[in-house]
Amino acid sequence: MRSPMKSVSAGGKLNLFFMEMIIVLFFFSIASAVILNAFAASDRLSRESGRLERMSFCAQSAAEIFSQTGSLSETLEKLFGSNSYDIRGDEYDLQVRLPLTEECAYSPENAELYMIMAVESEEPEGLFKMYIVFTDGSDGEALYDIMAGAYLPGKGTVS
Amino acid sequence: MDVKEKVGKNSRPAGIGTGYLSLMMIFVTLCLTALAALSFSAAENGRRFSVRSADYTAEYYAADLEAKRTLAELDKVVSGYSDYMDFMLLAELDELSGTEYVTLPDGLEVSWKTSINDRQNISCKVKFSADGFEILDWRTVSAGETEEAPLGVWLGE
Numbered sequence: 001m002r003s004p005m006k007s008v009s010a011g012g013k014l015n016l017f018f019m020e021m022i023i024v025l026f027f028f029s030i031a032s033a034v035i036l037n038a039f040a041a042s043d044r045l046s047r048e049s050g051r052l053e054r055m056s057f058c059a060q061s062a063a064e065i066f067s068q069t070g071s072l073s074e075t076l077e078k079l080f081g082s083n084s085y086d087i088r089g090d091e092y093d094l095q096v097r098l099p100l101t102e103e104c105a106y107s108p109e110n111a112e113l114y115m116i117m118a119v120e121s122e123e124p125e126g127l128f129k130m131y132i133v134f135t136d137g138s139d140g141e142a143l144y145d146i147m148a149g150a151y152l153p154g155k156g157t158v159s
Numbered sequence: 160m161d162v163k164e165k166v167g168k169n170s171r172p173a174g175i176g177t178g179y180l181s182l183m184m185i186f187v188t189l190c191l192t193a194l195a196a197l198s199f200s201a202a203e204n205g206r207r208f209s210v211r212s213a214d215y216t217a218e219y220y221a222a223d224l225e226a227k228r229t230l231a232e233l234d235k236v237v238s239g240y241s242d243y244m245d246f247m248l249l250a251e252l253d254e255l256s257g258t259e260y261v262t263l264p265d266g267l268e269v270s271w272k273t274s275i276n277d278r279q280n281i282s283c284k285v286k287f288s289a290d291g292f293e294i295l296d297w298r299t300v301s302a303g304e305t306e307e308a309p310l311g312v313w314l315g316e
Contacts, residue, residue: 017177027188028184035192043202045205046201055213056213056216063223122228126234150227
């Protein structure tokens with residue numbers, strides 16, 4: 001008895017091969033789309049976590065400098081190395097909005113993030129509170145915030 | 160001579176046979192799926208760790224601010240007195256909840272704890288004297304760091 005496979009002609013085998021190839025490509029394209037999505041999601045997650053870590057380190061550095069100096073201008077000077085920031089407010093309440101890159105470097109031209117720092121005096125005298133808020137450069141969504149303090153009894157107002 | 164006779168009975172036709180492509184596709188898809196799952200899981204773990212670390216930083220500095228508030232209040236109270244054995248001063252210190260004090264010949268030592276989260280506290284100890292205050296201790300301690308509790312084991316008696 002002859003095998004049914006052997007009975008397929010050369011042209012028929014070619015047709016079978018192409019049909020399999022089409023089915024394989026179809027399933028592979030669907031699987032690739034799902035897998036690529038998973039890779040893209042993991043890339044987005046790792047970017048987000050890297051950015052959050054950098055924001056946290058930046059805020060921590062600012063909080064540590066502020067707790068020693070109690071001064072917003074000195075904190076900015078030590079953190080970003082320049083004194084060209086636009087600090088607004090009165091002697092008891094100051095605020096600054098800094099454009100930063102994703103790496104938390106000061107960059108007025110390319111603002112991917114904003115770091116908002118606000119300092120206010122509290123009772124009793126010499127106690128200062130600083131809010132640090134990071135917002136997204138495009139939609140202004142708050143990404144991370146911390147609150148730090150300094151107690152410097154000899155210091156009357158914020159600077 | 161006939162072509163079929165030249166090829167022989169056991170020889171295979173040239174090219175990829177039917178089914179090899181499916182097997183290869185299954186193998187490649189499984190490999191890619193495993194890699195994607197590992198990559199996603201690593202990224203998710205990294206993100207969870209970053210969020211926890213960033214939250215802890217925020218909690219720590221909030222607790223630090225609270226501890227500094229207590230210090231400022233204590234300083235305000237203590238600076239109004241020159242005699243640290245004054246009954247009124249000690250009564251005012253008693254009113255400040257969570258603080259413990261020890262009077263010394265040359266000053267007053269006050270200690271308190273501020274909670275960072277349910278597992279950790281900031282433990283502070285400050286010495287007030289005529290020259291102002293000196294921070295003796297300002298460190299993070301475990302919330303369970305209390306008196307040594309002996310384990311209920313048989314000691315052979």
